[in-house]
Amino acid sequence: MKILFVSLGCDKNLVDSEVMLGLLRDRGHEITNDENQAEVIVVNTCSFIHDAREESIQTILEMAAMKTEGVCRLLIVAGCLAEKYREEILDELPEVDGVIGTTAYDAVCDVIDRSLAGERVQAFESVDRLPLVKTKRVITTGGYSSYLKIGEGCDKHCTYCIIPKLRGNYRSVPMEYVLEDARMLAASGVTELNIVAQETTTWGKDIYGEKRLHELLRALCRIEGIQWIRLLYCYPEEITDELIEVIRTEPKICHYLDMPIQHSSDRILKRMGRRTSRKELEEVIGKLRREIPDIALRTTLISGFPGETEADQEDLKSFIQTIQFDRLGVFTYSPEEGTPAAAMENQIPEDVKAERRDELMALQQRISEEKTGNMVGKVLKVLVEGRIPEEGIYVGRTYRDAPDVDGYVFLDAEEEIISGDFVTAKITGADEYDLTGEVLYEFTE
Numbered sequence: 498m499k500i501l502f503v504s505l506g507c508d509k510n511l512v513d514s515e516v517m518l519g520l521l522r523d524r525g526h527e528i529t530n531d532e533n534q535a536e537v538i539v540v541n542t543c544s545f546i547h548d549a550r551e552e553s554i555q556t557i558l559e560m561a562a563m564k565t566e567g568v569c570r571l572l573i574v575a576g577c578l579a580e581k582y583r584e585e586i587l588d589e590l591p592e593v594d595g596v597i598g599t600t601a602y603d604a605v606c607d608v609i610d611r612s613l614a615g616e617r618v619q620a621f622e623s624v625d626r627l628p629l630v631k632t633k634r635v636i637t638t639g640g641y642s643s644y645l646k647i648g649e650g651c652d653k654h655c656t657y658c659i660i661p662k663l664r665g666n667y668r669s670v671p672m673e674y675v676l677e678d679a680r681m682l683a684a685s686g687v688t689e690l691n692i693v694a695q696e697t698t699t700w701g702k703d704i705y706g707e708k709r710l711h712e713l714l715r716a717l718c719r720i721e722g723i724q725w726i727r728l729l730y731c732y733p734e735e736i737t738d739e740l741i742e743v744i745r746t747e748p749k750i751c752h753y754l755d756m757p758i759q760h761s762s763d764r765i766l767k768r769m770g771r772r773t774s775r776k777e778l779e780e781v782i783g784k785l786r787r788e789i790p791d792i793a794l795r796t797t798l799i800s801g802f803p804g805e806t807e808a809d810q811e812d813l814k815s816f817i818q819t820i821q822f823d824r825l826g827v828f829t830y831s832p833e834e835g836t837p838a839a840a841m842e843n844q845i846p847e848d849v850k851a852e853r854r855d856e857l858m859a860l861q862q863r864i865s866e867e868k869t870g871n872m873v874g875k876v877l878k879v880l881v882e883g884r885i886p887e888e889g890i891y892v893g894r895t896y897r898d899a900p901d902v903d904g905y906v907f908l909d910a911e912e913e914i915i916s917g918d919f920v921t922a923k924i925t926g927a928d929e930y931d932l933t934g935e936v937l938y939e940f941t942e
């Protein structure tokens with residue numbers, strides 16, 4: 498069968514999609530990008546916030562039209578929206594032939610077989626199950642950069658977050674499975690591993706009795722072919738001295754840390770159910786910067802959490818000004834049904850949330866401009882991701898830039914560069930988020 502896959506939501510969901518694609522390919526199915534050719538369409542959905550749900554439903558409806566307009570015989574809905582709304586999907590969307598929950602994606606081939614035989618299949622398992630699949634995933638991120646998922650679910654239960662209900666409690670993927678996945682990726686030409694989970698820093702605690710991310714990282718660094726390892730979704734209170742030491746000393750680990758902190762006001766952090774305070778945040782960031790002076794720090798914040806006052810907003814502004822994050826994103830708070838925060842009093846009007854977000858982003862833009870300006874004159878390793886033919890320039894990322902969310906370097910080069918190659922470049926210019934540079938050919942490290 499020719500199968501089209503549409504993957505929505507986060508990078509964790511994308512890894513699940515790639516595993517499903519691997520299983521389907523192993524079964525002899527053909528993967529297509531053409532919806533007019535697809536006999537089976539699988540939509541792997543997101544249900545994180547209202548907008549993500551809307552996008553998922555819209556995509557399902559668009560793909561449902563292919564059952565009458567195209568050659569599509571089966572429409573399968575997988576992922577977080579299916580986990581939360583399986584009844585509604587089956588009741589209200591007769592075009593959907595099967596639904597797959599977040600912890601049953603390894604059943605995808607079986608679901609397709611049974612749906613083809615006429616059954617309307619529901620494949621669901623406990624949200625605390627951890628599918629362990631040894632398959633060569635189909636890499637959808639360009640062939641040289643990939644996400645490596647080391648855990649599933651989350652135990653933190655922040656009051657605004659629906660993820661534990663959709664994805665269960667935290668389960669670490671055992672070391673041997675992570676390493677096998679990474680080796681398979683390296684053998685396929687992947688050079689950059691982006692380590693993901695709902696949170697990566699507690700990896701190991703549930704299965705080994707203690708946090709062992711530092712050990713996992715050291716083992717990943719030994720894999721031939723891997724050149725960059727980048728850590729995403731770290732919880733500040735879980736960052737250990739061992740982890741800082743491994744980032745500092747292992748050359749393959751990027752001096753980059755994504756650490757979503759959500760807020761800085763102690764009052765709001767408490768209401769959010771976060772287990773940290775502004776003082777502790779400042780301490781851990783201070784330690785990271787002392788130990789690894791060139792570390793690039795990314796965070797995300799939530800604007801307009803219930804009960805947030807102007808004083809809390811001022812706290813956040815002074816925190817951003819003090820810390821000077823290298824990268825920062827701000828989302829407006831979205832109340833999610835079934836979470837404690839959605840039932841809290843003093844919900845903030847949408848226009849106030851947006852105003853506060855814009856104020857924070859304007860502040861960060863000035864900080865970011867100064868930070869990128871400080872990069873001019875530096876010599877950096879760049880992973881080249883493509884070429885803009887009209888302008889004759891190449892586009893890449895430095896260790897400071899995670900895929901999809903951070904900035905780019907636009908490069909002049911005298912010789913042709915293949916996407917996925919690493920080059921050494923001198924930074925010659927900067928704007929708020931991006932850099933320009935030229936490739937150095939004579940440079941030796």
Ligand code: F3S
Nearest residue numbers: 506507543544545577
């Ligand atoms: Fe969305 Fe599920 Fe990821 S809700 S953000 S796809 S874990």
